[in-house]
Amino acid sequence: MKRILQLIIPMTGRSGFIKYVCLGILSGLCSFLFINTVTGVLGQIIAGTFSNIREYLLIFLAIILLFVWIRRVLSVAVIRLSQTLFWDLRKQIVALVLKSGYRQLSSRKVEVHAAVVSDVNILTQASQSIIDFFTATVLTVICFIYLATLSMPLFAITLLVAVAGVAIYRLRAGINIRNLQTARSLENNFQDSFNSILEGFKELFMDSRKRKSIFEQQVVPVSAEAYENNTKAYIGFLNNQITGYTLFYTLIAAILLYLNTALEIEVKHTLTFVFTLLYLLGAINTIMVLLPVLVRAKVAAGRLLDLKDKLEQDGSQEVTASPVMFTEKLEQIAISNLEYHYGEDDRSFSIGPVNFDIQKGDVIFIYGGNGSGKTTFVHTLLGLHIPSAGEIRFNDTIVENEHYTGYKALFAVVFNDFYLFNEMLGYNSFNTDKWHYYLRMFELEDKVSMGDNGVFSTTELSTGQRKRLALIAALLEEKPLLVMDEWAADQDPHFRKKFYTEIIPHLKQEGLTIIAITHDDRYYHCADKLYKMEYGKLIPEGVQVYQ
Ligand SMILES: Nc1ncnc2c1ncn2[C@@H]1O[C@H](COP(=O)(O)OP(=O)(O)OP(=O)(O)O)[C@@H](O)[C@H]1O
Numbered sequence: 001m002k003r004i005l006q007l008i009i010p011m012t013g014r015s016g017f018i019k020y021v022c023l024g025i026l027s028g029l030c031s032f033l034f035i036n037t038v039t040g041v042l043g044q045i046i047a048g049t050f051s052n053i054r055e056y057l058l059i060f061l062a063i064i065l066l067f068v069w070i071r072r073v074l075s076v077a078v079i080r081l082s083q084t085l086f087w088d089l090r091k092q093i094v095a096l097v098l099k100s101g102y103r104q105l106s107s108r109k110v111e112v113h114a115a116v117v118s119d120v121n122i123l124t125q126a127s128q129s130i131i132d133f134f135t136a137t138v139l140t141v142i143c144f145i146y147l148a149t150l151s152m153p154l155f156a157i158t159l160l161v162a163v164a165g166v167a168i169y170r171l172r173a174g175i176n177i178r179n180l181q182t183a184r185s186l187e188n189n190f191q192d193s194f195n196s197i198l199e200g201f202k203e204l205f206m207d208s209r210k211r212k213s214i215f216e217q218q219v220v221p222v223s224a225e226a227y228e229n230n231t232k233a234y235i236g237f238l239n240n241q242i243t244g245y246t247l248f249y250t251l252i253a254a255i256l257l258y259l260n261t262a263l264e265i266e267v268k269h270t271l272t273f274v275f276t277l278l279y280l281l282g283a284i285n286t287i288m289v290l291l292p293v294l295v296r297a298k299v300a301a302g303r304l305l306d307l308k309d310k311l312e313q314d315g316s317q318e319v320t321a322s323p324v325m326f327t328e329k330l331e332q333i334a335i336s337n338l339e340y341h342y343g344e345d346d347r348s349f350s351i352g353p354v355n356f357d358i359q360k361g362d363v364i365f366i367y368g369g370n371g372s373g374k375t376t377f378v379h380t381l382l383g384l385h386i387p388s389a390g391e392i393r394f395n396d397t398i399v400e401n402e403h404y405t406g407y408k409a410l411f412a413v414v415f416n417d418f419y420l421f422n423e424m425l426g427y428n429s430f431n432t433d434k435w436h437y438y439l440r441m442f443e444l445e446d447k448v449s450m451g452d453n454g455v456f457s458t459t460e461l462s463t464g465q466r467k468r469l470a471l472i473a474a475l476l477e478e479k480p481l482l483v484m485d486e487w488a489a490d491q492d493p494h495f496r497k498k499f500y501t502e503i504i505p506h507l508k509q510e511g512l513t514i515i516a517i518t519h520d521d522r523y524y525h526c527a528d529k530l531y532k533m534e535y536g537k538l539i540p541e542g543v544q545v546y547q
Pocket of ligand 1 (some may be wrong): 368370371374377533544
């Protein structure tokens, strides 16, 4: 419960939460008032002394009106609370994701997806029951106090039965919670397989063996194990519920058949006691039904809080409250003894030490074998990976943590595995003359246009055309540096030639500094500086020759 409240209280505010609690207590009191009045009237009817109908009519009317008012206020509050919880939690996670470190987020995608889709939903549903749970608990406590005033010995026996019920519940609670936790961990595995199916559907649709394999070897076992764990947990909760019922029914039967005479309890009090017990049973039933919901919510809340902590830690390395933006013009970027290690041990890949110098207007090509570290180096150069050692200097400023946000903003990038947004995201105004100019230059004028809202008419293009549009979008950002990772790999020979021999020189003339990873050895002469990446080491190759 503590972990659930840790998420709820910041959203309602402490005073808001106290207001809900007070209303919950009032609601419990109101229910008790009703049962108390009913038993009072019943007692009088049985004794043949009931006469004051008008007085009781007013009492019932007042109780019903109070009940309606409290339920309505509480229900509206619960609807607002659950919606706030649902959307605020999602917003918080998305905001943390956007602040998180690139590397850390890459390894948390599945976890984040499962949290936003599954945990937030579970918690929202549970928040709708939390007031019912609270009201039932308050009612239970009041009913117990009332029972004590009716007959102390009977109350003591009832308390004993209740303690036995709670003990049985606690005995199994640990196993039930563990089963629910295991089922929740399996949700991540399920999401992982499901993402593979959505991302790799082309490959899967080509071959029924792959479809069969992913379904039978991943989806089915995970579903079966999660089914087993959830079912075990819910049956455990159900057993507790049935045990509770059995204990109470036995108690009621014992009171009616034996205890009332053995303990010499008045008929009126026996009736009120049994009637209150039956009412109490309803409240206990509500608690029993809602317990699994709240236990699941506790597991979900734990996951969400852990994820939030992890994301906050991930982001703290580079995102600072007041990022320093670079306003001066790029003259050079000097990199000295730069290293990046994927892991601590010797077997993990690392790059460096790299010494590298970018002068304004440079056209730099980097080539090298697959897995030699080109992308890793470029990601470190871009500030996506925080260097493990060495320094990056922009003009005369050493790039420190507080500079990274501003430093990254210097680069327009088309990644190897780029994502093409369907609009000029983050750029409300840009040079529309350039847009038309680049459209012609990249031979897309008959293919794509842009609406008044800045949205591209389509992104349903061929792979090569999508890359061209991604590059146009990057160029419209008008950043001083352009970085491309194997951009020309998907272009036809005609356009590849045009790219290296016309477009790059043109962009250089416009003042851009260009860094490109490329395997197109026919065009290496188009670079001012050429580097080879080998086993994580950046080797200058004929830099002077091409300058
Ligand atoms: N997220 C990661 N975690 C750990 N190691 C990684 C990760 N990404 C890449 N590597 C390792 O880094 C090495 C270099 O990868 P990188 O993508 O930088 O190579 P590359 O030169 O760009 O290759 P390619 O030409 O195939 O794109 C790889 O051998 C891989 O083992």
